[in-house]
Amino acid sequence: MATLSNTDSTEDRPAILDKVNPAPWNEPPLVLNNRSFNWVTEKICGIVEGKTPTWWWWCFITAMIIASFTGMGLIYLVSTGVGVWGNNNPVNWGWAIVNFVFWIGIGHAGTLISAILCLLKQKWRTSINRGSEAMTVFAVMCAGIFPLFHVGRVWFAWWLFPLPNANAIWPNFRSPLEWDVFAVSTYFTVSILFWYMGMIPDLAVLRDRAKETWRKYFYGFLAMGWRNANNHWRNFEMAYLLLAGLSTPLVLSVHTIVSFDFAVANLPGWHTTIFPPYFVAGAIFSGFGMVLTLLLPLRAVFGLHDLITQTHIDNMCKITLATGSMVGYAYSMEFFIAWYGANSYEGFAFINRAFGNYWWSYWIMVSCNVICPQLFWFKKIRENTPLVWVISIFVNVGMWFERFVIANTTLSRDFLPSSWGYYSPTVVDIFTFFGTFGFFSILFLLFLRFLPLMPLAEVKSVMPQADPHGGKHS
Amino acid sequence: MEGRAIVREANADEYKSDTSFAHHMGAESHSPPIYGKDLDKDLVFKSQTTPRGNSSYEHPDHNYEKSEEHGLHQWGMSIDLNQCTGCSACVVACQSENNIPVVGKDQVLRGREMHWIRLDRYFSSTQRDGAELPSDVQVSFQGVACMHCETAPCETVCPVNATVHDEEGLNAMAYNRCVGTRYCANNCPYKVRRFNFFDWNKRKTDEVYKGPLGEENDPVSAMGKNPDVTVRMRGVMEKCTYCTQRIQESKIRSKVKAQRSKTLDTGKDGKDLVLDRSELKVADGGIQTACQQVCPTDAIVFGDISDPESEVSKLKTNPRDYSVLGYLSTRPRTTFLAKVRNPNPHMPDHAVSPHSAREYHDKAHPSHHDEGHSSQH
Numbered sequence: 049m050a051t052l053s054n055t056d057s058t059e060d061r062p063a064i065l066d067k068v069n070p071a072p073w074n075e076p077p078l079v080l081n082n083r084s085f086n087w088v089t090e091k092i093c094g095i096v097e098g099k100t101p102t103w104w105w106w107c108f109i110t111a112m113i114i115a116s117f118t119g120m121g122l123i124y125l126v127s128t129g130v131g132v133w134g135n136n137n138p139v140n141w142g143w144a145i146v147n148f149v150f151w152i153g154i155g156h157a158g159t160l161i162s163a164i165l166c167l168l169k170q171k172w173r174t175s176i177n178r179g180s181e182a183m184t185v186f187a188v189m190c191a192g193i194f195p196l197f198h199v200g201r202v203w204f205a206w207w208l209f210p211l212p213n214a215n216a217i218w219p220n221f222r223s224p225l226e227w228d229v230f231a232v233s234t235y236f237t238v239s240i241l242f243w244y245m246g247m248i249p250d251l252a253v254l255r256d257r258a259k260e261t262w263r264k265y266f267y268g269f270l271a272m273g274w275r276n277a278n279n280h281w282r283n284f285e286m287a288y289l290l291l292a293g294l295s296t297p298l299v300l301s302v303h304t305i306v307s308f309d310f311a312v313a314n315l316p317g318w319h320t321t322i323f324p325p326y327f328v329a330g331a332i333f334s335g336f337g338m339v340l341t342l343l344l345p346l347r348a349v350f351g352l353h354d355l356i357t358q359t360h361i362d363n364m365c366k367i368t369l370a371t372g373s374m375v376g377y378a379y380s381m382e383f384f385i386a387w388y389g390a391n392s393y394e395g396f397a398f399i400n401r402a403f404g405n406y407w408w409s410y411w412i413m414v415s416c417n418v419i420c421p422q423l424f425w426f427k428k429i430r431e432n433t434p435l436v437w438v439i440s441i442f443v444n445v446g447m448w449f450e451r452f453v454i455a456n457t458t459l460s461r462d463f464l465p466s467s468w469g470y471y472s473p474t475v476v477d478i479f480t481f482f483g484t485f486g487f488f489s490i491l492f493l494l495f496l497r498f499l500p501l502m503p504l505a506e507v508k509s510v511m512p513q514a515d516p517h518g519g520k521h522s
Numbered sequence: 523m524e525g526r527a528i529v530r531e532a533n534a535d536e537y538k539s540d541t542s543f544a545h546h547m548g549a550e551s552h553s554p555p556i557y558g559k560d561l562d563k564d565l566v567f568k569s570q571t572t573p574r575g576n577s578s579y580e581h582p583d584h585n586y587e588k589s590e591e592h593g594l595h596q597w598g599m600s601i602d603l604n605q606c607t608g609c610s611a612c613v614v615a616c617q618s619e620n621n622i623p624v625v626g627k628d629q630v631l632r633g634r635e636m637h638w639i640r641l642d643r644y645f646s647s648t649q650r651d652g653a654e655l656p657s658d659v660q661v662s663f664q665g666v667a668c669m670h671c672e673t674a675p676c677e678t679v680c681p682v683n684a685t686v687h688d689e690e691g692l693n694a695m696a697y698n699r700c701v702g703t704r705y706c707a708n709n710c711p712y713k714v715r716r717f718n719f720f721d722w723n724k725r726k727t728d729e730v731y732k733g734p735l736g737e738e739n740d741p742v743s744a745m746g747k748n749p750d751v752t753v754r755m756r757g758v759m760e761k762c763t764y765c766t767q768r769i770q771e772s773k774i775r776s777k778v779k780a781q782r783s784k785t786l787d788t789g790k791d792g793k794d795l796v797l798d799r800s801e802l803k804v805a806d807g808g809i810q811t812a813c814q815q816v817c818p819t820d821a822i823v824f825g826d827i828s829d830p831e832s833e834v835s836k837l838k839t840n841p842r843d844y845s846v847l848g849y850l851s852t853r854p855r856t857t858f859l860a861k862v863r864n865p866n867p868h869m870p871d872h873a874v875s876p877h878s879a880r881e882y883h884d885k886a887h888p889s890h891h892d893e894g895h896s897s898q899h
Contacts, residue, residue, distance in 0.1 A: 200703075
């Protein structure tokens with residue numbers, strides 16, 4: 049601040065400075081305690097190679113039991129009919145679509161971290177990208193369950209794919225649900241490719257260290273003959289960059305298209321142009337919320353404090369804060385446009401959102417999504433890891449309620465008051481959704497047990513030891 | 523009615539001073555005209571082509587030049603709210619004509635009734651709050667079924683093309699193709715689409731559906747079904763078809779009749795016999811939908827709106843004619859004739875305007891200083 053006061057009088061200062069003295073910027077180290085390369089390898093491979101911890105088994109069994117709720121719920125649904133859910137005539141989309149958008153939103157952080165942050169050369173992404181990519185892939189799998197099974201005749205759901213047939217009937221390419229099919233399946237494919245391709249060098253490390261025969265074959269098969277050759281690395285890095293470029297638009301497009309499910313419809317409260325950017329911001333928000341929810345316990349359990357440092361947590365908290373504020377801006381802008389647009393149906397829809405039949409869900413959403421993340425302005429709070437974890441849970445809850453508010457307040461109160469209704473979930477709704485957390489946990493636990501949690505080479509490349517000049521750039 | 527211009531009403535005095543009062547209500551009365559430069563074209567033109575207003579985009583038309591039989595008629599309906607007494611006969615007739623399942627109290631409470639036509643009731647009163655029942659209640663009835671919109675919002679959102687437009691302006695529902703995403707029902711502003719949440723036809727009529735292993739009715743009750751109409755399975759959407767089976771039957775009957783008489787006149791048969799388009803047309807009044815047939819006050823009129831002489835066409839030129847939610851530009855083929863009340867001025871609950879109209883004008887012009895509409899207050 050002292051230097052600023054010197055330049056207050058503009059006459060003294062030349063238009064072009066002779067020399068620019070950049071402010072000193074101490075980049076925080078991304079791996080703490082001056083760890084060696086070997087330590088990193090031992091740490092990450094040790095998680096996979098060590099004995100299966102008892103807690104893992106307990107978690108796995110619990111996850112299996114919870115996941116069975118989804119299985120049973122779906123069997124009941126398919127055998128009996130969509131009526132086992134709470135859907136009714138004005139509210140034809142209930143929890144199923146809410147859950148779909150919720151899970152697909154969570155699946156956004158992974159690709160954002162690995163693709164967009166890679167292109168932006170954010171080095172801190174290295175120690176969290178593998179875990180968040182895995183989260184993305186599993187979240188998209190959970191998401192896919194709902195639009196598939198919410199249809200009345202799931203055995204004909206393949207009609208949404210443009211398969212040539214004798215009747216020459218094609219899907220309707222004007223339908224946002226049809227766009228969803230392409231957007232989500234593309235995203236899933238590219239995410240899996242990206243995740244798997246990034247893992248190949250680490251799988252080769254695990255193969256080379258393997259002692260048991262099954263490990264040698266398992267990782268040997270997955271490593272696809274990786275030999276650490278120079279041309280392997282050259283191709284790998286180019287492919288990684290290409291996939292990052294390919295995934296970047298996908299991060300934006302998937303949730304844009306999911307938002308079209310609502311925005312293209314003509315209902316008041318859905319038919320708004322703000323939806324695509326607002327949904328993308330919300331998706332990144334919820335995605336980072338989920339990354340924090342998952343990685344903070346892992347960091348404690350596996351002792352990864354030197355790899356997932358306070359800098360990482362700080363950065364993730366700041367992104368959560370930024371996207372949470374964007375979402376809050378979108379909420380207020382929706383109200384402004386509803387008033388400014390002077391459409392009485394639109395105006396009613398938004399007043400009804402905040403004060404109508406589902407007012408409680410609206411205020412849960414606002415307090416979790418807009419107010420809660422504002423705590424991240426404070427360094428004290430960002431450094432309080434348990435509190436960060438609790439806030440990240442609130443973010444997840446808030447984002448589920450956001451989708452609930454959008455889907456259900458609008459459908460329950462649209463144009464003709466004669467056809468207004470109210471939606472409440474049934475036990476089957478609740479259990480089917482709850483079970484997907486079990487399904488997600490099964491996949492994530494398997495990932496922890498069998499696949500490398502962090503990209504070894506990338507983590508090592510951002511360590512001080514990787515700099516041949518020892519940090520001195522002169 | 524929340525101050526929405528859904529059922530449009532006026533008192534007789536207001537009607538005398540402004541016969542087209544229904545056109546001065548609703549968002550479309552003060553938004554750019556939906557038909558744009560084609561606003562003043564006649565109904566026949568509007569029904570046979572798809573006027574795009576001032577849009578520069580092309581839109582496929584319903585009439586195909588190469589096909590002789592396509593788009594022979596353009597079906598439409600007019601419902602006179604003045605004549606509707608709210609007796610619900612249309613609802614019952616539709617239910618038996620179209621094999622619509624009875625779902626039972628529990629499912630109705632959950633909002634899963636299957637009626638293709640419903641009778642909306644709106645109550646209005648000057649006394650807005652208070653626990654006591656108001657003394658000056660007015661009731662407005664409106665029978666609502668699928669409007670067969672020309673630019674139907676349900677059609678664009680169906681991912682499998684299960685609901686499409688036919689050449690005669692029907693919004694057709696292909697049950698076989700429907701996978702049941704229910705997007706169409708969400709996007710229908712009139713909320714007339716009905717989803718088969720369960721297999722209503724595979725259960726005891728007085729029980730809820732218990733899954734594929736539950737008991738079914740004995741075959742006798744299936745004999746009560748209309749054989750001309752399909753029975754829908756669970757997981758598909760259904761809605762009013764304008765009694766497409768009756769339309770089809772009449773078209774076949776007219777064609778057979780025309781062929782017979784022409785054969786008798788000309789002696790030609792088989793390939794030599796060529797019928798004119800005009801000879802294939804069904805005479806006006808030749809088709810009655812089930813709801814129209816039973817309406818004791820003839821409030822419902824169905825027919826060909828591409829024929830300017832048909833009864834329905836004439837009714838649609840009535841100044842009371844309006845489209846519900848017209849501002850959405852769905853161009854419904856079913857339009858309504860606004861209601862005119864004639865209250866006795868000496869009665870204690872007499873009001874200058876119907877309550878629903880007053881509610882609408884209070885909401886639409888809260889200042890009461892709007893010049894264009896002040897005459898209506």
